Amino acid sequence: MTATATSALEAAYDRAAAGERLSTEDAVVLLAQGDLLTLGSLAAAARQRRNPGRTVTYIVDRNVNYTNVCVTYCSFCAFYRPPGHEEGYVQTYEQVAARLEELRAQGGRQVLLQGGHHPDLPLAWYEGLLRSMRERFPEINVHGFSPPEITHFAEIWKMPVREVVARLKAAGLGSIPGGGGEILVDRVRKVIAPMKATSDEWLGVMREAHLQGLSTSATMMFGHVETLAERVDHMDRLRRLQDETHGFTAFIAWTYQNPNTNLLRKVKDPAGSHVYLKTVAVARLFLDNVPHVQSSWVTQGPKVGQLALDFGCDDMGGTMMEENVVSAAGTTYRMTPEEMDRLILAAGWEPRRRTTRYEVLPPHLPTEVPA
Amino acid sequence: MIPAPTDPARDLRRLRAPADLADLAEKVVHAQRLSFEDGVRLYRHPDLLAVGRLADLVRERLHGDRVSYNINRHIEPTNVCATACAFCAFGRVASDPDAYEMTQEDVLERAAACVAEGATEVHIVAGLHPLFDLAWYEEILKGLKARFPALHLKCFTAVEIVYLAGLARVSPETVLRRLIAAGLDSMPGGGAEIFDPVVRSQICDNKCDADQWIDVHRTAHRLGLRSNATMLYGHIEGDEHRVDHVLRLRALQDETKGFQTFIPLAFHPANTQLSHLPGPTGRLDLRVTAVSRLLLDNVAHVKAYWVMLGEKTAQVALSFGADDFDGTVVEEKIVHMAGAESPQALTVERIRHLIREAGRTPYERDTLYHAVVREKAPA
Ligand code: SF4
Ligand code: SF4
Numbered sequence: 001m002t003a004t005a006t007s008a009l010e011a012a013y014d015r016a017a018a019g020e021r022l023s024t025e026d027a028v029v030l031l032a033q034g035d036l037l038t039l040g041s042l043a044a045a046a047r048q049r050r051n052p053g054r055t056v057t058y059i060v061d062r063n064v065n066y067t068n069v070c071v072t073y074c075s076f077c078a079f080y081r082p083p084g085h086e087e088g089y090v091q092t093y094e095q096v097a098a099r100l101e102e103l104r105a106q107g108g109r110q111v112l113l114q115g116g117h118h119p120d121l122p123l124a125w126y127e128g129l130l131r132s133m134r135e136r137f138p139e140i141n142v143h144g145f146s147p148p149e150i151t152h153f154a155e156i157w158k159m160p161v162r163e164v165v166a167r168l169k170a171a172g173l174g175s176i177p178g179g180g181g182e183i184l185v186d187r188v189r190k191v192i193a194p195m196k197a198t199s200d201e202w203l204g205v206m207r208e209a210h211l212q213g214l215s216t217s218a219t220m221m222f223g224h225v226e227t228l229a230e231r232v233d234h235m236d237r238l239r240r241l242q243d244e245t246h247g248f249t250a251f252i253a254w255t256y257q258n259p260n261t262n263l264l265r266k267v268k269d270p271a272g273s274h275v276y277l278k279t280v281a282v283a284r285l286f287l288d289n290v291p292h293v294q295s296s297w298v299t300q301g302p303k304v305g306q307l308a309l310d311f312g313c314d315d316m317g318g319t320m321m322e323e324n325v326v327s328a329a330g331t332t333y334r335m336t337p338e339e340m341d342r343l344i345l346a347a348g349w350e351p352r353r354r355t356t357r358y359e360v361l362p363p364h365l366p367t368e369v370p371a
Numbered sequence: 372m373i374p375a376p377t378d379p380a381r382d383l384r385r386l387r388a389p390a391d392l393a394d395l396a397e398k399v400v401h402a403q404r405l406s407f408e409d410g411v412r413l414y415r416h417p418d419l420l421a422v423g424r425l426a427d428l429v430r431e432r433l434h435g436d437r438v439s440y441n442i443n444r445h446i447e448p449t450n451v452c453a454t455a456c457a458f459c460a461f462g463r464v465a466s467d468p469d470a471y472e473m474t475q476e477d478v479l480e481r482a483a484a485c486v487a488e489g490a491t492e493v494h495i496v497a498g499l500h501p502l503f504d505l506a507w508y509e510e511i512l513k514g515l516k517a518r519f520p521a522l523h524l525k526c527f528t529a530v531e532i533v534y535l536a537g538l539a540r541v542s543p544e545t546v547l548r549r550l551i552a553a554g555l556d557s558m559p560g561g562g563a564e565i566f567d568p569v570v571r572s573q574i575c576d577n578k579c580d581a582d583q584w585i586d587v588h589r590t591a592h593r594l595g596l597r598s599n600a601t602m603l604y605g606h607i608e609g610d611e612h613r614v615d616h617v618l619r620l621r622a623l624q625d626e627t628k629g630f631q632t633f634i635p636l637a638f639h640p641a642n643t644q645l646s647h648l649p650g651p652t653g654r655l656d657l658r659v660t661a662v663s664r665l666l667l668d669n670v671a672h673v674k675a676y677w678v679m680l681g682e683k684t685a686q687v688a689l690s691f692g693a694d695d696f697d698g699t700v701v702e703e704k705i706v707h708m709a710g711a712e713s714p715q716a717l718t719v720e721r722i723r724h725l726i727r728e729a730g731r732t733p734y735e736r737d738t739l740y741h742a743v744v745r746e747k748a749p750a
Binding site for chain 2: 035036038040041044271272273274275277301304306307310311343348
């Protein structure tokens with residue numbers, strides 16, 4: 001390493017330690033040359049500045065994939081079926097309600113409602129679905145429709161994004177998940193998801209949602225065809241929008257996972273846990289205006305999911321009674337709320353449940369009675 | 372054995388040790404030996420990553436950026452075992468439908484397949500079975516050496532040696548001498564479990580005790596064999612037991628210098644008598660790797676055994692003091708499903724990628740840690 005390279009790294013460490021805003025150059029240097037455990041400690045300190053204490057939150061939720069019919073054909077996706085395929089499905093309102101009954105029985109507070117890009121389900125179908133959910137399950141927040149879905153709706157319903165968001169919100173949509181963010185750099189999107197919303201479209205939906213008072217999460221799927229600089233560009237675009245709107249509640253990153261899809265031909269070596277943890281740590285340092293960083297046990301497994309708490313994450317995401325998109329992709333991690341508690345406790349943290357907006361619910365575990 | 376610092380001030384800065392670890396950071400930087408109490412403190416300190424950085428400094432002093440892997444195969448001639456260790460998912464009683472017994476020909480055939488797949492070493496361990504006695508093993512070692520003179524034979528845990536000695540009514544030393552004469556090249560480190568007598572009596576009451584285990588390795592080292600040492604953690608043991616275990620190994624190593632590698636073994640509860648236990652967390656996996664690296668200042672290598680840890684935790688262990696990324700490797704591409712339930716196999720290509728991704732330079736080693744040069748070097 002040359003003297004300048006060393007000092008660029010040291011300077012970035014120093015800025016991170018001081019809690020200063022990192023430049024995109026800093027973030028690239030940290031990803032390229034930073035030491036994993038040093039970055040982890042810096043990120044853990046940043047987490048303590050932002051969310052002090054020993055609490056780690058999670059939400060009891062479930063995933064409802066109301067349809068797998070999709071006309072977007074992303075190369076990394078093993079979930080979708082093209083229209084007319086015999087395995088294609090659209091769930092009825094009753095089927096969705098049955099899933100929410102199960103969720104309610106677990107004390108669930110959120111449903112992650114997402115689907116493929118169905119070519120001809122009308123707005124009225126979605127409005128009806130949202131209304132029926134709100135009526136029967138008022139305590140369960142509908143966290144639904146990632147930006148590519150919203151963009152798709154705008155197209156097929158020939159309606160501006162603003163109106164799509166407004167209509168869905170009026171019918172009961174509570175917040176928007178950050179899915180489909182992938183990497184917000186169009187060169188990368190053209191390779192991995194050429195028919196999916198562009199990065200401007202994705203950010204546009206999020207801006208609109210934030211302006212209308214819906215909170216959203218932000219995601220990044222990395223470790224495929226993007227460069228380190230593109231990974232940082234992605235985080236930079238999120239940070240800029242957040243400076244404007246402050247509507248992102250959390251950032252969630254996961255590595256490209258799937259050995260069974262077309263993308264594998266383009267990605268010889270999927271990223272390992274080393275890169276996952278390093279990236280999460282740099283994200284915690286770089287995204288100084290995003291309140292929470294989630295660990296992705298669904299993609300990394302419980303062990304690394306738990307370890308990420310040492311690398312700046314303060315939230316374990318959802319318990320996810322089912323995770324069709326990821327399990328179709330070959331990962332089959334599952335977790336009950338009790339297992340989630342155990343995992344968090346075993347790592348030395350205090351588990352607390354939360355709402356979609358990160359309101360921490362009263363303690364749900366018996367607290368020790370002092371002797 | 373750990374080299375002295377060239378720039379202690381720089382090393383100290385790099386460690387970024389919290390104030391309540393500053394004294395241990397000083398000791399580590401100046402390559403001073405850590406005590407029992409130091410070991411327990413390292414287990415209990417909340418800042419796991421700070422402990423990891425101490426271990427990583429030691430690893431780097433010893434090995435620079437090199438991380439090894441080994442193409443080997445395991446052959447288990449029988450799984451019949453009456454010992455019934457509480458943690459064991461392998462041993463079967465003879466009447467069990469899953470019980471098996473290989474013939475000498477079976478073992479030779481297996482070994483031929485291993486050699487064809489590029490293995491430089493076979494690792495032979497088995498259940499404790501009266502028909503698999505000293506004479507049987509002498510014959511198989513001779514047969515293997517005759518057919519595959521270049522293949523390294525790493526065989527028999529200390530527990531098996533003690534058992535063979537009992538069956539033949541001879542001393543463990545005699546068993547070792549006869550096996551060496553038949554072709555034994557080195558010994559694996561299994562059967563150590565946890566040395567503490569109270570814990571040991573609860574997890575493997577019928578097995579040889581700590582002193583016997585240590586004594587077999589002492590004898591093996593004196594007879595010129597190298598061996599490894601293991602520790603099974605994540606069941607019912609506590610921090611003190613792990614520290615005690617490793618310090619007993621360190622004391623023997625001071626005497627003999629015969630251990631090459633320390634291998635922490637993560638306990639897997641499924642299908643054992645201890646299946647009610649949760650098994651170790653990833654944090655404990657990394658903590659054990661790091662603290663062992665720090666305490667065992669006289670043992671060259673610490674292994675990240677990915678078969679037990681899983682690919683993901685094992686890769687992270689390379690930042691917590693491990694310098695050997697080991698486990699049976701397959702040549703053919705088998706999709707590796709993450710998760711402890713699924714069988715695991717990694718290709719050489721994937722292993723090299725994981726090592727590189729962790730910022731290290733991979734090299735293939737033989738049993739004695741010499742670099743293996745193959746005609747067609749892997750990418
Ligand atoms: S990722 Fe979503 S949009 Fe892309 S093909 Fe799969 S279901 Fe369709
Ligand atoms: S002696 Fe070995 S094979 Fe037999 S039960 Fe114990 S651990 Fe299992």
